[in-house]
Amino acid sequence: MPVITCIDDLKKIHERRAPRMFFDYCESGSWTEQTFRENVTDYDKIRLRQRVAVDMTGRSQKTQIIGTDATMPVALSPVGMTGMQHADGEILAARAAGKFGVPYTLSTMSICSIEDVAENTEKPFWFQLYTMKDMDYTKRLIERAKAANCSALVITLDLQILGQRHKDLKNGLSAPPELTPKSIANLATKWAWGLEMLQTKRRHFGNIVGHAKGVTDTSSLSSWTTEQFDPTLDWGKVAKLMEMWGGKVILKGILDVEDAKRAAELEPDAIVVSNHGGRQLDGALSSIRMLRPIVDAVGHKTDVHIDSGIRSGQDVLKALAMGAKAAHIGRAYIYGLGAMGEAGVKTALEVIQKELDISMALCGRQTIDQIDPSITLIPEDFEGRWHTT
Numbered sequence: 001m002p003v004i005t006c007i008d009d010l011k012k013i014h015e016r017r018a019p020r021m022f023f024d025y026c027e028s029g030s031w032t033e034q035t036f037r038e039n040v041t042d043y044d045k046i047r048l049r050q051r052v053a054v055d056m057t058g059r060s061q062k063t064q065i066i067g068t069d070a071t072m073p074v075a076l077s078p079v080g081m082t083g084m085q086h087a088d089g090e091i092l093a094a095r096a097a098g099k100f101g102v103p104y105t106l107s108t109m110s111i112c113s114i115e116d117v118a119e120n121t122e123k124p125f126w127f128q129l130y131t132m133k134d135m136d137y138t139k140r141l142i143e144r145a146k147a148a149n150c151s152a153l154v155i156t157l158d159l160q161i162l163g164q165r166h167k168d169l170k171n172g173l174s175a176p177p178e179l180t181p182k183s184i185a186n187l188a189t190k191w192a193w194g195l196e197m198l199q200t201k202r203r204h205f206g207n208i209v210g211h212a213k214g215v216t217d218t219s220s221l222s223s224w225t226t227e228q229f230d231p232t233l234d235w236g237k238v239a240k241l242m243e244m245w246g247g248k249v250i251l252k253g254i255l256d257v258e259d260a261k262r263a264a265e266l267e268p269d270a271i272v273v274s275n276h277g278g279r280q281l282d283g284a285l286s287s288i289r290m291l292r293p294i295v296d297a298v299g300h301k302t303d304v305h306i307d308s309g310i311r312s313g314q315d316v317l318k319a320l321a322m323g324a325k326a327a328h329i330g331r332a333y334i335y336g337l338g339a340m341g342e343a344g345v346k347t348a349l350e351v352i353q354k355e356l357d358i359s360m361a362l363c364g365r366q367t368i369d370q371i372d373p374s375i376t377l378i379p380e381d382f383e384g385r386w387h388t389t
C-alpha cells in the first residue's frame with residue numbers, strides 16, 4: 001500500500017492505472033489550457049498568515065452547506081464519465097462522500113444512472129443538470145432526480161457548447177472506449193482497470209442510453225453536447241427550471257459580477273464561482289481571482305461557493321477566508337477514485353481535511369466560523385486592473 005501524503009500522490013497512481021483517454025479527459029483544459037493552469041497557480045499567490053500562542057484544542061471543520069450539516073465545507077463536483085475512471089465510479093464516489101459527510105454531485109453525463117446511484121448508496125446526493133433541446137427529456141431528468149430523492153439541483157450555466165480539449169479529440173474519447181490499435185495498445189497496459197470494468201455492466205452514459213430519443217452516437221460526449229444541449233438557455237429558462245424542480249438549487253458556472261447579480265435575483269440557495277475547471281473559455285480569469293468581487297456583489301444575498309483549481313486543504317482555507325461558504329473539488333477526488341476506487345476518494349477527503357485542520361490551527365483558528373479575511377495575505381494587484389473597453 002503506497003503512502004499517500006497529498007493529492008498529487010493520488011494523481012500519479014491514477015495516471016498509471018486509468019486508460020490514457022480517461023486520465024487525459026480529467027487532466028485537460030480547453031485550447032491552450034491557460035485558465036486550467038492559472039486556476040491552480042493563482043492559489044499559490046495567496047499566502048496564509050501564521051499566528052502563534054492560540055489554544056488549539058477543540059478544533060472542528062464541521063459546518064453547514066446550503067443548510068445541511070457537513071463534516072467540512074467541501075462538496076464533490078459533478079464530473080462527466082466518472083464511471084470510466086474506475087468501474088462503478090459514481091456509486092463509489094457517492095458512497096465515500098456520504099460516509100465522510102460531504103455532498104456528492106452526480107453529473108448528467110455520468111456512467112451510473114441517477115436511479116442506480118440512488119439504489120446503491122445511502123445518503124441523498126445532488127444532481128447536476130444540463131439543459132437539453134428536448135424539453136421533455138430535461139423534464140424527465142428533473143422528475144427522475146426528484147424520484148431519487150436528490151437533495152439539490154445544480155444547474156450548470158457555462159456548458160451549452162463544449163470547449164475544445166485537444167487531447168480528447170486526439171485520443172478519440174468515448175464511453176466505452178472504442179477499440180482502435182492505439183487504444184488497444186494502451187488498454188493492454190491497464191489490466192487492473194480492465195478486469196474491474198469487465199465485471200460491471202455500467203459502461204455507457206447511464207442517464208442517456210435508453211432515456212433520450214434520436215441520439216446518433218451515445219458514446220461520445222462531444223457529439224451528444226453538440227446535438228442535444230440547448231443553446232437558447234437564458235435566465236428566463238433558468239427560472240423555469242428552478243420552478244420545475246421546486247427544491248434547493250445551486251447555480252454553477254458564474255465568473256462575472258453582472259452574471260452573479262442576475263443569478264442572485266433568482267434567489268438560489270448558492271452560486272458556484274467557476275470556469276468549469278478551465279475546460280470551457282480558455283483565457284478567462286481563474287475562479288479564485290473572481291471570488292472576492294462576486295462575494296462583495298452578492299454575498300449578502302446568496303451563499304457563494306467556488307470550484308476550479310482546489311487541490312489542497314490550504315486552497316480550501318484560502319477560498320473560505322476570501323468569502324466562499326464551500327469549496328467544490330473535482331479532479332482532487334477523481335485522482336483518488338482513479339487510483340483506488342472508494343478508498344481513494346476517502347483518502348482524498350482525509351488529505352484535504354487534515355490539511356485544512358492543521359492550516360487553520362497554524363493560522364490560529366479552531367472552527368470554520370472563525371475563518372475571516374485577516375488570515376490571508378493577498379497581493380495588492382491579485383484581482384488585477386482589467387479594462388473592458
Ligand code: GLV
Nearest residue numbers: 080109159276279
Ligand atoms: C463536462 O462536464 C466536461 O467538462 O467535460
